Amino acid sequence: MQSIRMRFTRTELAGAIGDLGTLLPLSVGMIAVNGLDAMGLFVGVGLFYLIAGHYYGTPIAVQPMKTIGAYAVATGATATVVHAAGIWMAILLLLIAWFDGAKRLQRIVPKEVIRGVQVSTGLLLALQGVRFIAGISPLQAKLSEPWLGMGSLAGIPWSLVLGVISLFLLLGLIDSKRFPGALVTIVCGIIFGLIFGEHSISFSPSLPALLPHGLPGLSDFIIALPAMVLPQLPMTIGNAVFANADLANKYYPEGAARNTPRALCTSMGLACLGGALLGGMPMCHGAGGLAAHYRFGARTGASNLMIGGIFLMLPLLAGQGMFDVVRIIPVAVLGTMLLFAGIELCLAMRDMETRGHLFTIFLMVACTLTFNLTVAFLCGILVAWLMERGVISV
Template sequence: MMEKGVENEKRHSRGSSDPGRRSEGLATAAGGRSLRFDRVELAGAFGDLGTMLPIVIAMILINGLSPTTVFLAFGLFYLLSGFYYGLPVPVQPLKAVGAIAIAYPAIITESVIGASGIIFGALLLVLSLTGLVDRIAKLFSQAVVRGIQLTLGLIFLKKGIELIVSPDLFISGIQGRLAGYPVNLIIGFAVFALILLLLDNRRFPAALAALALGIAAGLALGGLGGRSLSIGPTGMDLIRPSAGDFWTAFIMLILPQIPLTIGNACVGTADTCATLFPKNPLLPKASAGKFALTMGLVNFPAGFFGAVPMCHGTGGLAAHYRFGARTGGAPVMIGFFFVLMALVLGELGFTLLALIPNSVLGVLLVFAGLELCPLLRSLKTNEEYFVALLIAGIALAVPNMAWAFGAGILVDLFIRKVKVRI
């Protein structure tokens, strides 16, 4: 699948010189970069919703966050990423933070979530501006990075399949059966087949077709569920975390998250950019240090308004790429979409996103995982495969992926130091 994606990239690049392709929409950003704004880039823009929406919608519903605050922050961060990097660099919620916040809503309140964003942003700014991120990145060999990517790919596959077979039709928990058959599973099979048929179709992009089918099914199956359809921004408040909020955020949210961020959002994303866009002149910006810088610049102020803490990520990049994104046009388009949804649609926009069935999000996750796993094939020695597979095995057995990354780094250093042969 990765080889197919690279070949599609070549066709995509060749097609951009054709007058017909230019008519679909090219815009030139500062510095002479070309950002494409066509339907294929648009499809790629929505390819990562399977990663984002389950966490974000759950945090809005369970932790009481403002939809406008959350989606405005995501929109502005996506705009920054698209214009600055010129590549389909993703914006995702922090997975460890999201999982813990959803599991302990009585402890992880809006002010604690805000405090975590402030701490997270400040730490990343320090790590980036002092150059420490780039030094830490040297600990992550190719084998360790591929292990991280394989781990995320397998987790995406597992989570995607769980969403497809779930009895709950929507993230809100509503179940659906039709004549005794599980509706969510039926929709999942239909969307999976649809994406396979349209995966390389430029006229009817797969991700857009899947989302359209999902929203239509959600409407038909009563997904509105009496939710608010009001338009206009929801309330936004300045968050003033207490010392206790900062302490709770640091101990419960930041400590488990930082190793994942450095390994995945910084080092992993930089490596995936280099793999997917090997000759792109924009690659020098797509470094671990720069990714830490943009995450810090956005999360620090966003935390004062109670936004969901955000990061980049190798899985999100693979998802955008799998469904057609090749330039910064994709993050710019979805960035504008989220800003519009935050400031104009408000509760209505949130309700429409919540209409997407679990199985549709699950199928998007499955294809994102299938884009990541084959990266393992670039490894050459048994020792490298040993380290990568060890990381994936530990991560699937132990809930905290940071332990897997740490163990993988130590084993990799030991093997190279002692010159072990496997």
């Protein structure tokens, strides 16, 4: 098996931080609304990045499971319900891996459906990025830069001002190896947050606790299964397993031999279990995150080791103050990175040329925007199956 030699460079570091736009907003929301343990959550993220980077040898994303996270934040679910959802996902993903169910499912998921998942996910990321820049996301209901306590400058939302500046920085330095765009943009955002942010940062070194919220009860598991787990599982299989494995082999054909559906199910299952034990969140390997890492310069597993080391060390040094540490970065800066990552993921469809394939992809996009990615995934499989058998044509 070929492996890609690790390169610890500025470009790799820029790629390493390329997915913060997806990771941080939902993580911070789940800490603030659902009471997840800040230190345990980010220690879990760091460990998952490190272990995944070492095993796969190529860049691979670590993200919150979005359906679970979004539902939890929207409904104010308790931390134990979130942990129950994570344990459910761990059990299901490990069972799929054990019985090699992903390989069987892969036979009925054609490439145009995988591309549809990638384009739909990319569009959702890009739209969320634009909302962050415009200051119109639910997170920014009161202030355009809620983490910094800033509203507007002469009637113009601060997020729009910072977003436009960030866009120019990223566009101007996107291909620079000396001053990588993502790295420069994040550093400038941190400096701005330190100077103008309203919250103080305290460091109290400590270790994460095991099961800080206790074991989930039976009622937690009953609530989590229909509301969070069943909607999340098809999205995870479509996006974090099939779409991710396909994208890894497209980006890193010489080193992605381990990025198999079975391995991805196993690592995500273990991460979900570990996240629950540490008081954190269910985690996955989203294809959008991989596109973000790649777009901003990640080419080897070193990017995972660098971002994993950062996320492991910071919470151990800051303790529960980690919640304030991650809120230094302006939301608009994260929005610009989300926008670029989303567009990069959408471009995965460039190898689709037939009318039928393109019809399936855009039908899935429409279903995603109208309903959700789970419905789109199922509709895409059905339409592709009917087209293959000549029942319908376009």
